[in-house]
Amino acid sequence: MKKYKYIYLYVLMALFSGCNDDFLERYPLSELAPENYFQSENELKTYTNSFYNALPVALDIFYNSPYYADDDARTTVHDEIRGVRVVPTTGGGWTWTELRRINFFLENSSKCEDKSVVAKYNGLARFFRAYFYFQKIKRFGDVPWYDTTLSVDDEGLFKARDSRTLVFDKMLEDIDFSIANLEVTKSGQLITKWTALALKSRMCLFEGTFRKYHGLEGWERILDECIKASEELMTKSGYGIHTSSHQSAYQDLFIQEEPLVKEIILARQYSPEIPFVHSVNFYTLSASYGRPGVLRSVINSYLMKDGSRFTDIPNYKTMQFYEETQNRDPRLSQTIRTPGYKRIGETVTSVPDFSTCITGYQYIKFVLEPKFDTGNCTNDMPIFRYAEVLLNYAEAKAEKGTITQSDIDKSIKLLRDRVGMPNLNVAFSNANPDPYLEGEYPNVSKGINKGVILEIRRERRIELIREGFRWDDLLRWKEGKRLERVFYGMYFPGIGTYDLDRDGKIDLEIYSGKKPATVPGRQYQKIGELVLENGEAGGQIITNPTIEKHWTEGKDYFYPIPTQERQLNQNLTQNPGWDDDSNL
Numbered sequence: 001m002k003k004y005k006y007i008y009l010y011v012l013m014a015l016f017s018g019c020n021d022d023f024l025e026r027y028p029l030s031e032l033a034p035e036n037y038f039q040s041e042n043e044l045k046t047y048t049n050s051f052y053n054a055l056p057v058a059l060d061i062f063y064n065s066p067y068y069a070d071d072d073a074r075t076t077v078h079d080e081i082r083g084v085r086v087v088p089t090t091g092g093g094w095t096w097t098e099l100r101r102i103n104f105f106l107e108n109s110s111k112c113e114d115k116s117v118v119a120k121y122n123g124l125a126r127f128f129r130a131y132f133y134f135q136k137i138k139r140f141g142d143v144p145w146y147d148t149t150l151s152v153d154d155e156g157l158f159k160a161r162d163s164r165t166l167v168f169d170k171m172l173e174d175i176d177f178s179i180a181n182l183e184v185t186k187s188g189q190l191i192t193k194w195t196a197l198a199l200k201s202r203m204c205l206f207e208g209t210f211r212k213y214h215g216l217e218g219w220e221r222i223l224d225e226c227i228k229a230s231e232e233l234m235t236k237s238g239y240g241i242h243t244s245s246h247q248s249a250y251q252d253l254f255i256q257e258e259p260l261v262k263e264i265i266l267a268r269q270y271s272p273e274i275p276f277v278h279s280v281n282f283y284t285l286s287a288s289y290g291r292p293g294v295l296r297s298v299i300n301s302y303l304m305k306d307g308s309r310f311t312d313i314p315n316y317k318t319m320q321f322y323e324e325t326q327n328r329d330p331r332l333s334q335t336i337r338t339p340g341y342k343r344i345g346e347t348v349t350s351v352p353d354f355s356t357c358i359t360g361y362q363y364i365k366f367v368l369e370p371k372f373d374t375g376n377c378t379n380d381m382p383i384f385r386y387a388e389v390l391l392n393y394a395e396a397k398a399e400k401g402t403i404t405q406s407d408i409d410k411s412i413k414l415l416r417d418r419v420g421m422p423n424l425n426v427a428f429s430n431a432n433p434d435p436y437l438e439g440e441y442p443n444v445s446k447g448i449n450k451g452v453i454l455e456i457r458r459e460r461r462i463e464l465i466r467e468g469f470r471w472d473d474l475l476r477w478k479e480g481k482r483l484e485r486v487f488y489g490m491y492f493p494g495i496g497t498y499d500l501d502r503d504g505k506i507d508l509e510i511y512s513g514k515k516p517a518t519v520p521g522r523q524y525q526k527i528g529e530l531v532l533e534n535g536e537a538g539g540q541i542i543t544n545p546t547i548e549k550h551w552t553e554g555k556d557y558f559y560p561i562p563t564q565e566r567q568l569n570q571n572l573t574q575n576p577g578w579d580d581d582s583n584l
Helices: 002-017 041-054 058-062 097-111 115-140 164-181 193-213 219-236 280-285 296-301 386-400 405-409 412-418 426-431 435-440 450-463 470-476 480-484 563-568
Strands: 264-268 381-385 488-492 496-498 508-511 523-526 539-542
Touching: 041 097, 041 115, 058 280, 058 381, 097 115, 115 164, 115 193, 164 193, 164 219, 193 219, 193 264, 193 381, 193 386, 193 470, 219 386, 264 386, 296 435, 296 450, 296 488, 381 386, 386 405, 386 412, 386 450, 405 412, 405 426, 412 450, 426 450, 435 450, 450 470, 470 480
Parallel strands: 508 523
Antiparallel strands: 264 381, 488 539, 496 508
16 A cells, blocks of 8 residues: 555656746646646645655655754764855755745635635645745744745845744744644644644744744743644644553664554655665665764763663763663663664674774664665655654743643653653752753753753653754754764773673774784774774774864854845845855
């Protein structure tokens, strides 16, 4: 069934992706002229299926810059983190093609006589308009609001940017319409009422906390909308947290060819028959695509299995791989290779591979068995899942200052129950804020909820790692300066041999000078190529030691408006700090 559904949707996407990308051009295809089209439900459905192209693909979710931010390191550092972005001449995310298609549909869908059908597909279109503008305000802040199609001589093409307040209020109108009119059935493939509620929860958490930490007005009202949307989904949708074994339930979510619809609200689906596949195995396990590895600050954030803080252990900074991975939150061993790891489809244990992992902490999240290593992966990529909604709810409540233990019990507790972890205790967290997390997030102000806000941020980072949230989180928390820090990997006390998983066999030799005689099955890393803090005397791995990272407050939270766009429309103002030398 999945095969045929996906072929249908894929063909439709291919049909519509060929449309001209010029924002000012009218649709030239006679078969899409409003007098000949939009007459039936099938025609509305066919047209709106093209909107799904706006959703992220697998590469966006598990790999693309800059979404992983400070969760992992690669051999290269992207421009956003290096602080070397420049004002583009054109492009740069300032594209409006999809919006015009949406508005074109909304202007013509009423030609279908069945008004209930019109309302349903208008709900879908307005979902995607809210989604479109969500990406725009995150990237640029203030942007022009358009809810009609414009001709080449329309003065609206040359309007100034509207305030993000106006734009976000319009987005709320759109998403509320979607919630009221979309179908209530569950679907891992199609947008429903529940997807719309999940989007409202996400965009309101972003906007509410962005306004709070960036000193903008109206954040309380927006966080109330996040709480309201999250609560409705939590109480009425029937979604829940996927549970099975504490040792596998979390990892299971990310290796399925059909989404686990108990928790996955919407996923990007893949199929070998089309073919429509992705390359998560190849990007994770080859030496060709940056050798991604999780940073040590992430590893430090995982709690002990009994709920105590790893970073309260006096010698945590100098713990080696085996010791630091013992008795931890089970999500750690379902996210990276830890001692005893057996790859799906194999019976032998595997240690981290330093030739394909720059930090030593090697991802297993999303990774399938070896037969998929050539770039033919078909596991689905979650776009919205219930766990995120629970995290949004808890964070919005905490930031509003209204969170109670009861709120935690119906949100964070469910995520920890999945893996057999103790619950988060509000009173203890607020009375004893974690000093390590205080150093990680210095912008969290002192107050009665500081401790629990920090703990929710811990939970969010761990639960949603590699799902494309971290960059947005740092932007909305005004924590961009974190990206200037040294990105550390594993700790080693110096040159020598290491049995990483303590199975009695040497797995790694760190050496200086001439390479030792090769022993089969042993990895070799030369000091200088593997950079440790103190050289031969050891320390944490330093990734990208020769690349400087810079973050400019007041500038780098937004992208610049392209030069050509400002030349064409001199009412467009540039974002602060960006000099495009356009002489405008």
